[in-house]
Amino acid sequence: MSLSLFDQGPMPPCPQPFNMAAYVMAQAGANGDKPALEILSPDKVEVWRYQALEATILATAGGLQALGLKPGSRVLLRLGNNVNFPILFLAAIAAGFVPVPTSTQLTPGEIQSLIDDLKPALVVYDTDAAKPPDLACPALGPDDIKALRQHAPGPYQMGDADRPAYIIYTSGTSGRPRGVVHAHRAIWARRMMWDGWYGLKSSDRLLHAGAFNWTYTLGTGLMDPWAIGATALIPRHDTARPDLALLLLDHKASIFAAAPGVYRQLLKSGSDLTLPDLRHGLSAGEKLPASQKQAWTQATGRPVFEALGMSEVSTFVSASPFSPARDGVSGFAQKGRRIAVLDEVSNAIVPMGKPGILAVSNRDPGLMLGYLNAPDETRAKFHGEWFLTGDMVQMGQGGAITYLGRDDDMMNAGGYRVSPIEVETALTAHPQITESAAAMVEIKPDVFVIAAFYHSVVELPDKVLADWCGDRLARYKCPRVFVAMDELPKGVNNKLRRGDLRAQFKRLP
Numbered sequence: 001m002s003l004s005l006f007d008q009g010p011m012p013p014c015p016q017p018f019n020m021a022a023y024v025m026a027q028a029g030a031n032g033d034k035p036a037l038e039i040l041s042p043d044k045v046e047v048w049r050y051q052a053l054e055a056t057i058l059a060t061a062g063g064l065q066a067l068g069l070k071p072g073s074r075v076l077l078r079l080g081n082n083v084n085f086p087i088l089f090l091a092a093i094a095a096g097f098v099p100v101p102t103s104t105q106l107t108p109g110e111i112q113s114l115i116d117d118l119k120p121a122l123v124v125y126d127t128d129a130a131k132p133p134d135l136a137c138p139a140l141g142p143d144d145i146k147a148l149r150q151h152a153p154g155p156y157q158m159g160d161a162d163r164p165a166y167i168i169y170t171s172g173t174s175g176r177p178r179g180v181v182h183a184h185r186a187i188w189a190r191r192m193m194w195d196g197w198y199g200l201k202s203s204d205r206l207l208h209a210g211a212f213n214w215t216y217t218l219g220t221g222l223m224d225p226w227a228i229g230a231t232a233l234i235p236r237h238d239t240a241r242p243d244l245a246l247l248l249l250d251h252k253a254s255i256f257a258a259a260p261g262v263y264r265q266l267l268k269s270g271s272d273l274t275l276p277d278l279r280h281g282l283s284a285g286e287k288l289p290a291s292q293k294q295a296w297t298q299a300t301g302r303p304v305f306e307a308l309g310m311s312e313v314s315t316f317v318s319a320s321p322f323s324p325a326r327d328g329v330s331g332f333a334q335k336g337r338r339i340a341v342l343d344e345v346s347n348a349i350v351p352m353g354k355p356g357i358l359a360v361s362n363r364d365p366g367l368m369l370g371y372l373n374a375p376d377e378t379r380a381k382f383h384g385e386w387f388l389t390g391d392m393v394q395m396g397q398g399g400a401i402t403y404l405g406r407d408d409d410m411m412n413a414g415g416y417r418v419s420p421i422e423v424e425t426a427l428t429a430h431p432q433i434t435e436s437a438a439a440m441v442e443i444k445p446d447v448f449v450i451a452a453f454y455h456s457v458v459e460l461p462d463k464v465l466a467d468w469c470g471d472r473l474a475r476y477k478c479p480r481v482f483v484a485m486d487e488l489p490k491g492v493n494n495k496l497r498r499g500d501l502r503a504q505f506k507r508l509p
Contacts, residue, residue: 002352004341006399011336014188014365018161021057021094023187027202027229028054036226039083040207040247041236048083050226055153060091062154063147064122067138071096071157072164073121076114080104080128081211081237084145086222088124091148093165093184096157097121100167100179101213103416104129105474110177114169117373118179161185167372168215170311171410175421179372180311189336189366190224190314196334197307197318198255198282200228205277207233207253209244209262216285216415219314220257245271252277259285259415263292263304264446273299280305284315285415287403289446290327306330308403310389311417312368312381313360317401329400330393337364340386341395344407347383357407358393359386409498411440411450413476420498423450423479426472430465432456437488439498441481441505452479453501455487483508 028036032051039046048056064075075092077099079085085101092099100118102111111132115123123139125131131139140148165184172178194200198220208221212234225232235247245266248256253275260283266273273296281296281304288306296304308330309315316337319325323332333339338361340349350356360367362385370378381388392404411418423438436454443449452465462482469478489500 003349004352004354004356004395005349006333006340006395007338008333008335008399010338010363011189011192011365014161014185016161017158018184018188019094019156019158020165020184020187021061021090022156022158024090024223024227025050025054025057027226031229034229035231037083037222037232037234038251039234039236040251041239042243042246045251046083050229053087053226056149057087057091057094058153058156059151060087060145060148061095061156063149063151064091064095064097065154066151067122069097069121072098074098074100074118074167076118076120076123077101077213078104078111078123078125078129078132079213080126081213082126082128083212084126085212086218088145089166089218090223094156095154096159098164098166100169101215101218102169103213103474103476105476107472107474108132109472110474114177114179117177118167159184161188162369164369168311171417171419171422172371172374172377175419175425177422178374178377181369181372183369185365186314186368187223187227189364190219190227192334192336192366193220193224193307193315193318194228195320195322196336197305197315197320197331198224199280199305199321200224200230200255202229204228204230204254205233205252206230206255206257207235207248207251209235209256209258210415211237214415215311216257216259220282220284241265241269242271245269245273245275248275248278254279255282256280257282257284259283260288260292261414263288263296267292267295267299275300275302278302280321282307284309286412287330291446308358308391308393308401310391313364313366313387313389316360316364316366317358325400328402329396330403331401332399333401337361339399339401341393342383342386342388347386347388352395352397355392355394355404358389358391358401359383360389361385362387409439411438412448413450416476418450418477422477423452423469423473426469427452427454427465427479429472430456430460430468432458432460435488437496437498437501438479439501439505441502443481449480450478451481451483451501451505453483453485453488455485460484481505
């Protein structure tokens, strides 16, 4: 009997000593005048060439080092959708510090919660994000960011590839955001994506439709192209979807990366999608509906390759130009990965073709070091060799992975993972709401949003609830639909039945 275990063989070990930023900029010397980054708009292009980009990163690193922070100090980044984000992220790593990027959509309460957990040594903010109040550490604002770039360059701080490099916050199943601590070696592990997902070459011009300060953009859209010597194309934050199609054409993008929602919006916009320079598209962040994938291929004549991943290990299962997946299959373990499908109860590897929880070997160099300040939650994610992703999948012949959903109630909003408990905590704080529940619902074919189900003794307009949530939650966490109920469905042990909520929503007029 074949088991659901697939081993693509180990990748070469990460070099020692190592610095993640030095690795990302290793091609700068050989590509000095080549465009590393082009920030696009219909009437203007801002070009950053490799030599200037590395020089700015190292000058900023020198400025940060001059502040006298201890090695390994945490630097909270409150930066908008602009080039400051990748420069400061890599500069902090180059200088030997640990940057912590955050979304500018987070509310003051959410940011304060992160600060209390993180205890940063420094906060850096720009005009798109206000300085957090009542800080117990120094803060650098927009003028200070400009001054950092004028500093004498600092050297790359080399060290153990297993030491912390950066922290990203993601929703935890407990409802409290958790800091995912990644090692410097995490960037080395991304080499497995070059052939396993992207089909990436140094001659590529990769256009990513996400914001600078999204980790999907940071990895796939910026650092991976730079590490191989390619050119990254990022549209300005205010680019309209019809203009995006024109930018793909005019700037000869060879690879297009986006979340499924962007593909849907582009198709809906009616834009001309004749793109002769495009080889293929990339999709991640959430499941790409088969209908959208087929529609894109029909409109452009180009395939889209999907990837599965999570903040704790990035993307590790994917289709690629070298291993295309048949309809319904998300992809295969990338070369260098070792994955298995485990039984939900026993955690034993299940027979081939049986559903179970997707697991990644703890040998994977891209796997996180752990959750910040949460050793129990970290241990709970591991069983022996295996890190449990929480994704329900089925493995077929050749290691083909079919995604079936989540084994918990985590929601996905535009590529961001959201805990229903976070949403419910905000809702039940309302004085007129006695209980609430949040769940993903399908409002039309292949379009899913967060819905809030609640019980209240008085009638509450949707606008009131939307404003209430908007004051307490980042925009991507806020419900788009509100449903008043006489009572929420519960099981015999009084446990909320979210599946019943989704089923009831389908029956609503």
